[in-house]
Amino acid sequence: MNSKSQVMKKLFLELLLCILGCLGMKGYAQQNDTFNPKEHAVIKPERSDGRYLSSRGVLHGMLKGIRPRYAFRPDMTTEELKKWQVELREAMREIMCFPVVADQPAPKKIGEVQREGYRVEKWEAYPLQECVVPYLVLIPDGVDKDHPAPTVLCIPGSGETKETSAGEPELNPKFAEEEPQERWIIALPYVKEGCVAVVVDNAGAGELSDLEGYTIAPAYRYDAVARYLLELGWSYLGYNAFIHKYVLDWVKEQPIVNQKRIVICGFSLGTESLMVMGVLDPDIYAFVYNDFLCRTLERAIVMTEPDKNGIRPFPNSIRHLIPRFWCNFDFPDIVASLAPRPVLFTEGGLDRDLNLVRKAYEIAGRPENVEIHFYPKYAAPQDRKMLGIDSLPEGINRKTYFDLVNVDDPMHDIKAALMIPWIQKYLK
């Protein structure tokens, strides 16, 4: 869900258009000066019979007609909730399309370095015959098979590497995220609290990138990976969660790991992989969801204000495209299905959606296991414009959308200050 690179691209393109404008060269991006984007913000049928001529309109109508098959229902009984969780898990398994792979070598340790109070091991896994997936394991001094520790699988956001997230030196100076680096470190607060931290890359980023290390990193071409996965009938999220789950399955076999205290902490893009693993693997104890919570289908339906060239935004890139996802569920349904396992939200979202999650945990008998923090800008209820409102208005742009769902994008980062007391509460 991280939109940093999208925002960068947008700014870049606007700069280009501005330069072109100055030079009087409009070329391909020509615009009609009489076109008023606001007038066309809401997509409506052009005809009185309610049918759309525009194919984009037809799709808008079809999107509005989706009733997700495994949507959470606040009126569920405890028994119905349990049955629904199993059904949702089955649907998730189906659309994630994990392959069955046999005869791959076991993961191998390929390096180790001692830091102050912990050591960092580098390992490699071989989830598919074509690939190698390196990951870092941060082990606090004193943790061993006789003293196993709670363990957190840390998944970076878009633009960050496992090294960024582990507070380790980058493998390539171009992989460095924007300063200050501390904003992107996930693992160290956990390690300092005595947990093992296992840190992975997202597919296509850092050590798993293609040529970006020579040129445009930390802007990675996730979409190139996503595109070919989609061609194969897979998806970026399906692949990413598959390689992360492969590492998680390894974690579950390590004697230094307290098997009853395995946690996933996902930042931004990493929250998607977190949700998939959380649904598929009931052995995971708890979750740190470091992003805002939203309904991505609704976002696609309401975020339709065109730019001055008549181009409506894509809410996000094809790395978030999972065929049939919206027909089954949306993010709030998925997180609700994690009940009653502890979950920490560090960047809020829309109250309506967070309330669904709260309700699920209430039905599951553990309402106290949901902890929610908003961005400071939206912490006071009176600053949340959609409080008590059930649906967002159509025809808005990205800026308005973010404001309505309580997102303070420039402040999107790792909220270590919220994680530490939560760790102390749940992982000791």
Added chain:
Amino acid sequence: MNSKSQVMKKLFLELLLCILGCLGMKGYAQQNDTFNPKEHAVIKPERSDGRYLSSRGVLHGMLKGIRPRYAFRPDMTTEELKKWQVELREAMREIMCFPVVADQPAPKKIGEVQREGYRVEKWEAYPLQECVVPYLVLIPDGVDKDHPAPTVLCIPGSGETKETSAGEPELNPKFAEEEPQERWIIALPYVKEGCVAVVVDNAGAGELSDLEGYTIAPAYRYDAVARYLLELGWSYLGYNAFIHKYVLDWVKEQPIVNQKRIVICGFSLGTESLMVMGVLDPDIYAFVYNDFLCRTLERAIVMTEPDKNGIRPFPNSIRHLIPRFWCNFDFPDIVASLAPRPVLFTEGGLDRDLNLVRKAYEIAGRPENVEIHFYPKYAAPQDRKMLGIDSLPEGINRKTYFDLVNVDDPMHDIKAALMIPWIQKYLK
């Protein structure tokens, strides 16, 4: 398969980068002056064990590992060919995901105008509850239910409307294709030879476009339509072929149509819909394939030379993305499966692929039913560089790819001069 708009975009972006370069502002698109794209053109494993670290590399390995389930085999017997055609049809039906829609009103005639020697009727169909699909029907004078005529369903290329393709005035001056318009007219040669021509739009174009008519037309945002279709588990081609097949099914019920002489003529993007309908509907008599023939999977595997920013090309946009397509077949397999129904190729392609089609028609007992013309630039066998060669080299760019598969892109247009004698031969 039309790449005109891609080429336009590429030229535009290169122009922008050039301007930025002049202004000394490289911004987001910064490049490393020591990066040599040619050195990285071929995607290879970074390690001696043959595994890829780069996720893009993993995908490259997976793409190279695809063995399409319904690939044509030149050693088939006539019986095996027939069995394979049925299996391929079933697989096509499955990945095209046509919905079952009931209770929609019958198509309606909404207008009519007399031209010299024929009349043009405008009709509307209602294939889905959300949509209306207008189409044009060109009827030569003298054709009526007592004098039914061969009928050609004409499908435009990218950037053209049904009006362009029918030689009718555009509904919006912005919809006009580049001059001379005659290059894009599909229907009139058929009408002049006494055939009925039914002309449809591609989804998202012309009358089916969103806001492009105010701004950037004839550049249409096909990808916006494609994206949401993919989210729903459908695809641009699945949707486009569905609406075209709906019109085709109407054609099959019209008394003015000679039911034994229904032909599909597809230009560029329209050839994809042609292939789908051809496979799904054995009632179609013959095909005019107005584009070059290639293997799109191979194209994705070999066209990997990065630009100076380290970005490898997507061979085409997501409107061509059909999940699992490549796992089943590629274009030459599909066209081969149309045997023994007459097919005219107007823009050649790679001899290796065309020979597969020839072989299928030979097995089906009608080798004379394949007629192939190359672009004039590649008409002489000695000008076709890959003649007799079985696989294309990896690591090439678009320009080299087009040259190797015998494509003279600036000459990509409707080849009426080839269609007319073919019509006279097959449709009288």
